[in-house]
Amino acid sequence: MRAEGIFIAVEVEDGAATDAALAAKLTEVCPVDIFAVASSGELELVDKNIDECVLCRLCLDAAPEGAVTIIKRYDNDSQL
Amino acid sequence: MRFYEYEAREIVRRAGIPVTEFGFATTPEEAKAAAEKIDGPSVVKSQVLSGGRMKAGGVQFADTPDEAAAHTVDVLKIEIGGQMPRGVLVDTKAEVEQEYYAGVVWDGTAKQPVIIFSPVGGIDIEQVAEEQPDKVGRRHISNLRPLTGFEAKEVIASTGVTGSELNKLVPIVTKLAQLFIDYDMTLAEINPIGRLPDGSFIALDAHMDMENEARGRHKKLLAELGVGDDETREAREPTAFELAGEAVDSEDHRGVAGNVTEFDGNLGLVIGAGGGSLTLFDAVRAHGGKPANYCEIGGNPSVSKTCGLAKLVLQKPGVDKIAVMMSIVSNTRVDIVARGVIKACLELGMDPAEKIAIFRIPGAWEEQGFLILDAYGVEYADRSVSMHEAAKRAVEKIGAGS
Numbered sequence: 001m002r003a004e005g006i007f008i009a010v011e012v013e014d015g016a017a018t019d020a021a022l023a024a025k026l027t028e029v030c031p032v033d034i035f036a037v038a039s040s041g042e043l044e045l046v047d048k049n050i051d052e053c054v055l056c057r058l059c060l061d062a063a064p065e066g067a068v069t070i071i072k073r074y075d076n077d078s079q080l
Numbered sequence: 081m082r083f084y085e086y087e088a089r090e091i092v093r094r095a096g097i098p099v100t101e102f103g104f105a106t107t108p109e110e111a112k113a114a115a116e117k118i119d120g121p122s123v124v125k126s127q128v129l130s131g132g133r134m135k136a137g138g139v140q141f142a143d144t145p146d147e148a149a150a151h152t153v154d155v156l157k158i159e160i161g162g163q164m165p166r167g168v169l170v171d172t173k174a175e176v177e178q179e180y181y182a183g184v185v186w187d188g189t190a191k192q193p194v195i196i197f198s199p200v201g202g203i204d205i206e207q208v209a210e211e212q213p214d215k216v217g218r219r220h221i222s223n224l225r226p227l228t229g230f231e232a233k234e235v236i237a238s239t240g241v242t243g244s245e246l247n248k249l250v251p252i253v254t255k256l257a258q259l260f261i262d263y264d265m266t267l268a269e270i271n272p273i274g275r276l277p278d279g280s281f282i283a284l285d286a287h288m289d290m291e292n293e294a295r296g297r298h299k300k301l302l303a304e305l306g307v308g309d310d311e312t313r314e315a316r317e318p319t320a321f322e323l324a325g326e327a328v329d330s331e332d333h334r335g336v337a338g339n340v341t342e343f344d345g346n347l348g349l350v351i352g353a354g355g356g357s358l359t360l361f362d363a364v365r366a367h368g369g370k371p372a373n374y375c376e377i378g379g380n381p382s383v384s385k386t387c388g389l390a391k392l393v394l395q396k397p398g399v400d401k402i403a404v405m406m407s408i409v410s411n412t413r414v415d416i417v418a419r420g421v422i423k424a425c426l427e428l429g430m431d432p433a434e435k436i437a438i439f440r441i442p443g444a445w446e447e448q449g450f451l452i453l454d455a456y457g458v459e460y461a462d463r464s465v466s467m468h469e470a471a472k473r474a475v476e477k478i479g480a481g482s
Contacts, residue, residue, distance in 0.1 A: 006426060007452060008421050032382070039235050051419055055448070072448075074455040 001043070003034075005050030009071040016067035018045045025063060026068070029058040054079055081290045081313040084127045085168045087305045088286035092270060095259040097252050099283045100172035106156075108149035114170035115148035121173040129313065130161025137164070141173060162317070169302065174284060179230040179272030181205050182253050184221075184260040186267070187290075189222040192220045197226070197235045197253060201272035215239050223405070228255040248281050249273070264294030285355055323397060325375070329389040334413065335381030337420075345370025347437065347478050348393035348402035350386075350421060352377035356407030356467065363471035369478065372399045380412045387427070388422025393433060394428055401437040403474035408463055414441045414449030422456050433457035437477040440470035 001012045016022055023043035026035040032052035036044040057080060059068045070080035083091065084097035086104040093099045103114025104127070115122045122145075133139050138160050140151035152168050179201035187194045197217045200208045209216045221227050232253040236246055252273060262270040267289040274284045295302060307313070319325070321342045329338025336352070347369050351360040357376045364371050371395055377386065394401055402420050406412065408433030418439065425432040437451055442463035453460045459477075461470050 006423055045299075048384075051423065054413070054416070072451075074452045 001045060003045035003047050003050050004073070005047075005053075007072070007074050008050050008053040009073055009077075010045055010050055010053070011069040012045070012063075012069065013042060013067045016063060019043070022063060022067070025062045026059050029062045031056060031058070035059065081292050081295060082129050082445050083288040083290070083305070083307075083313070084129065084166060085125065085285065085287070086127055087307070088288040089169070089283070090305060091259065091284050091301075092256075092286045093264065093478045094260075095255045097255050097259075097283050097382035098269070098281065099286075100174050102169055102171045104167055105152060105170055106167040106172075106244070108145055108152045111168055112145045112149040115142060117168065118172050122148050123168040123169075123171045124148050124155055125168045125171060126155045126158060126160055126165040127169055128160045128163040128165050130163055133160055136160045152469070171412055173469075174274055175277055176272070176274035176284070177277055178275045179284075180249065180251075180275070180281075181269075181271045181391070182256055182273055183267070183269035183271065184257050184265070185218065185269070186265075190220055190395075193223050193257070194218055194220050195235050195253065195257055196420055197239060197249075199239050199241050201289050202230050205269075205271065221257055226261075227254050227341070229254055244279065245275070246329035248279070248333045252281060252283070263288075264291045264300060265289060266291050271430060275324040296381065297342040314442075321373070321392070324392050325389065325397055326380065328385060328392060331388065334385060335377070335379040337375075337377045337381040337385045338392075339340070340375040340389075340392070341374040342396075343371050343373055344398065345372045346398050346400045347474060348372045348396060348399040349375055350377055350393060350402055350404045351375060351406060353406035353412060353443075354378070356405070359407070360403075360405045360467055360471055363468045366468070367475040369475035372396055377406070378409070378412050380416065383416055383423065384420045386417050388421045390424030391428060394424055394430065395479065401435055401478050402473070403437045404441065405438045405467060405470050405474070406441040406443070407467065409441060409443035411444060413444050414446040415452055416445070418449040418452040418458075419422065422452065422458065433459075437474040438470050440465060440467070 003010050010075045014017035023037045027037050032049050034049045036046050038044045072078050089099055101118050105111035105114050120199050122142045124140045126133050138155055138158055142148035142151050155168050181198040181201035182474045183196045184193050198208050198215050200215045217235040219235045232250045236249050256268055269287040270283045272284050274282050322340055325338040325340035349371050351357045361374050422432045425435050436458045439458050439460040
C-alpha cells in the first residue's frame, strides 16, 4: 500500500495493512491523521494528509520494523 | 477598534473631563427625552464610524425637543460612508467663545504616545499643522508613568496659550493622556474643546480608537458601553480578500495564517513571527516595494493552511510574486511553511522558482526546509541574511520582473 503527496510518500507492507490492531495503533499515534481505519478494520492512508507529515517517527515506532516507510520525495526519495 | 462618538464622550466623561449634557437615542421618542434633559437648543448627530456627517446631512440643529425628534427621524434614514447610523447623539448646542484641539495618538515610529495640542480647534488638526504650524504643540510621553501637569503645560504653552486658560486646560490634557494609557487607546482626541462664556472648558466632540488586541483587558468598559464581542468596529468593512483570509485561518485550528490586510501593490507577502510581520512590511516599503497585502503567519500552521494563505495571496489581482519571510522562528517549522507555499504554486500551475521572490525563514527544521526549496529551485536565505536584506532582494527581484 502506498500513498503519495508532493513532498512525502508513505508505504505500508501489505501484511501490516490488513492488521486491524496495527491500523488502530497507527491511527492513534499519527498527529496529522495520515492513517485511518476502514470499515473493514484494515488500514487506510488519507491522501489529503500525506503532505502534512511532520516526520515525527511515531508511526515507525508503533509498527514492526520495516512495516511502515516514510519517504521524503524532495530529498531524492530518502527514507525517514 | 473605533468607538462611536456617544461612547467616546462617555469615556471622556468617566475620565473626569467636563462634557456637555448628551444622550444617545435610537428612536425619535428617546431623542425627544434626551433633548428635554438638555433644556435648550440641541444638536442631533448621526452615529456612524465614518466622517463626512455634516456634509451628508447627518448633523442637524434643533431649538425644541419636538424638533430634535423630527430631525432624528430624518438623520436615521441617511446612509453615510456606506453605513446606516446606529442611532443619534443628542447633544447640547453650546455657546462657545473659542475652540481648541487636544489629542493623544500612538506614534508607531517613536513607539510612544504623542500629545498634540492646538488653540485652533474644530477643524482637522492636519489642516492646522499645515496652515499654522506654530499653533500646534507636540510632545512624546511615557506610556509607563503618568503624565505630569508640567509636561502638559509645556505642550499647551508652546502654542501661545497663557494665564488662566493654560491652567484650566492642563487638567483636561493630563486626564486625556491618562485615559489614553488606561484604556490602551491608539487615538484619543477631543476636537473641539470649547471655552464657554464663563471661562470654563468643556469637551464638545471626541474620537477614540482602542488597540484591538486590548479588548480582553477592557471587557468591563466595553460591556458597560454595550459593545458586542462580535463587533469589529474597524474603520472600513473587510474586503473580500480579507474575509477569504479569515476563512483560511478558521478552517484549521493549527497555527495562524490568514489575518490579512489588503493593499494594492504587486508583491504578495507571507510574513510573520514575533513582530516580524510589521518589520518585514516596513522593510519592503523602505526599499521601494509595493506590498499587495499585510499578513501574519506563525504558531506552526499546517501545510494545508499555509498553502491556503499562499494561494489566496498568489491569486490576488496584480500580484506578480510573493515573498515568504519571517523572523527567526522557534516553533513554526521552516519545512512545513516551505511545503505550504510551494504546494500553493504547484496547485495553481505556477513555477515556485519564478513566483517566490525569496524565502527567508530561519529556525526550526530549516535543514529540511532548505532541502525542499533546493528541490524546487526557490531562492532562500538563512539567518546570516537580515530581514531588511531579504526584503531588499525581494523588491529588486520584482522590479526586474515587472
